[in-house]
Amino acid sequence: MMPSSLYVHIPFCASKCYYCDFNSYVSTGDVIDRYLDGLEKEMELLAAELPRQPLQTVFFGGGTPSLLDTGQLARMMAILHDHFTVEKDAEITVEANPGTVNLDKLRTLKAGGVSRLSFGVQSFHDPILKKLGRLHDSLTVYHSFDKARQAGFESINLDLMFGLPGQTMEIFRDSLQKIVELAPEHISAYSLKVEEGTPFAVWQDRGKLELPPEETDLAMYLLLMETMEAKGYGMYEISNFAKKGHDSQHNQVYWRNEPYLAAGAGAHGYVNHIRYVIQHAVPDYMETALSGRRPVVEQNWISEEIRREDTMILGLRMINGVEFQRFRERHGVDMHQVFGDVIERNIHKGLLVKDETVIRLTKRALPIANEVFSDFLIS
Ligand code: SF4
Known part of the structure; x- marks a missing residue:
């Protein structure tokens, strides 16, 4: 993308x-x-x-x-x-x-x-x-x-x-x-x-x-x-x-865990599965940029496992939740194959709800959403 x-x-x-x-x-x-x-x-x-x-x-x-x-x-x-x-x-x-x-x-x-x-x-x-x-x-x-x-x-x-x-x-x-x-x-x-x-x-x-x-x-x-x-x-x-x-x-x-560019001191971007960080301190940032180099101080390649977790954790923040088909298209695997246990456990607790197309937080889960998100950290 x-x-x-x-x-x-x-x-x-x-x-x-x-x-x-x-x-x-x-x-x-x-x-x-x-x-x-x-x-x-x-x-x-x-x-x-x-x-x-x-x-x-x-x-x-x-x-x-x-x-x-x-x-x-x-x-x-x-x-x-x-x-x-x-x-x-x-x-x-x-x-x-x-x-x-x-x-x-x-x-x-x-x-x-x-x-x-x-x-x-x-x-x-x-x-x-x-x-x-x-x-x-x-x-x-x-x-x-x-x-x-x-x-x-x-x-x-x-x-x-x-x-x-x-x-x-x-x-x-x-x-x-x-x-x-x-x-x-x-x-x-x-x-x-x-x-x-x-x-x-x-x-x-x-x-x-x-x-x-x-x-x-x-x-x-x-x-x-x-x-x-x-x-x-x-x-x-x-x-x-x-x-x-x-x-x-x-x-x-x-x-939606999609890529974006970023510029400016301390900004974070995400492109080609790499999360990058720009120099924080304004003087360093200006010196590097003005010398003709991109002021990137950190680049982390995001593995497929972490990308799947991010898609769930970030996507569940949205009230419309995460679509099964979109997950499959993005990650080449069925959501249940990766997160089946987590999903069933949280449905059982009344924190997630799903239909044929999508999974989302329940109303009850909204104030404690972080608890659900941390459950998706499995890698
Ligand atoms: S210091 Fe600036 S960036 Fe931070 S909260 Fe106040 S106005 Fe916002």
């Missing part, structure tokens, strides 16, 4: 959130300009080296791509179009943070072919946003969302988080209420995971991070699903909900 998707990492943020372990740095305009020089070179090398089809999905993630100024955003889009053929109706997403956009920037993105924006809202409760180390407040969310609509964006995702320090059911319910009132086309909602090396991990070790108990976290997830269903958002993945026709095409490439 030749990739028709591209992820581009922009590793800059206005400040670092306390829970974040993404590859992102607080930097100034000069560094960003030089980073774009490196990115341009890397994209040129990537386009020359790896086979691909015209792009159907592109995702500029971060970091905070919307931190770039108008000229830098125009350049970012020009780099894409100069080196890649992008389908006319491609889904091009740019991640943004409330408070980092204005009409000029948004119109520039629109003119560059961006069809979808994804805002990191996380909560509508200002004290919680402060506890997360976010720079925006809830009012800024409304302003930025408004600007995005004014600029003509008709496909907008808003990210929410739950299981946050100081977050009660009432506070989360209020955020849910406010997000559906805004009526974005897509909502993603994730439970906080304390990642090593973050301030949250340090505070947790010192007993200074008070998180809601597990039962509350679960109750929040159930409330999320219930609210989304009641408000007409289809759940198509365990953390993703969309109005009809607005499922994220790019993320589905990952969940």
Whole structure:
């Protein structure tokens, strides 16, 4: 399979959130300009080296791509179009943070072919946003969302988080209420995971991070699903909900375990059964790219056994599950021949359900999906 998707990492943020372990740095305009020089070179090398089809999905993630100024955003889009053929109706997403956009920037993105924006809202409760180390407040969310609509964006995702320090059911319910009132086309909602090396991990070790108990976290997830269903958002993945026709095409490439290209510091790509990783540190990344070499630091060949596991683990994240026929076409073997025991065991536990064509998680399994996924690790 030749990739028709591209992820581009922009590793800059206005400040670092306390829970974040993404590859992102607080930097100034000069560094960003030089980073774009490196990115341009890397994209040129990537386009020359790896086979691909015209792009159907592109995702500029971060970091905070919307931190770039108008000229830098125009350049970012020009780099894409100069080196890649992008389908006319491609889904091009740019991640943004409330408070980092204005009409000029948004119109520039629109003119560059961006069809979808994804805002990191996380909560509508200002004290919680402060506890997360976010720079925006809830009012800024409304302003930025408004600007995005004014600029003509008709496909907008808003990210929410739950299981946050100081977050009660009432506070989360209020955020849910406010997000559906805004009526974005897509909502993603994730439970906080304390990642090593973050301030949250340090505070947790010192007993200074008070998180809601597990039962509350679960109750929040159930409330999320219930609210989304009641408000007409289809759940198509365990953390993703969309109005009809607005499922994220790019993320589905990952969940279907299909190949994709990646560029930018710290990005991961998957082509010809090889998962590759780009240099994390911005100075190293720029130096390598500008010297005319692709800044790839790691390449791992993925064996057929692991590919089969990935197809199941990633595919079961989607509410529509994994089709038997697709698995057979992809892997040349019947799903039951490889995973028959795991499947039967989980059906027996009421965590998986199948019909003639497809296998999927049951509703009961959604909050404990990781338990089912780990069962598919058999190699
Ligand atoms: S804005 Fe996003 S990428 Fe940047 S520090 Fe916060 S969570 Fe991390």
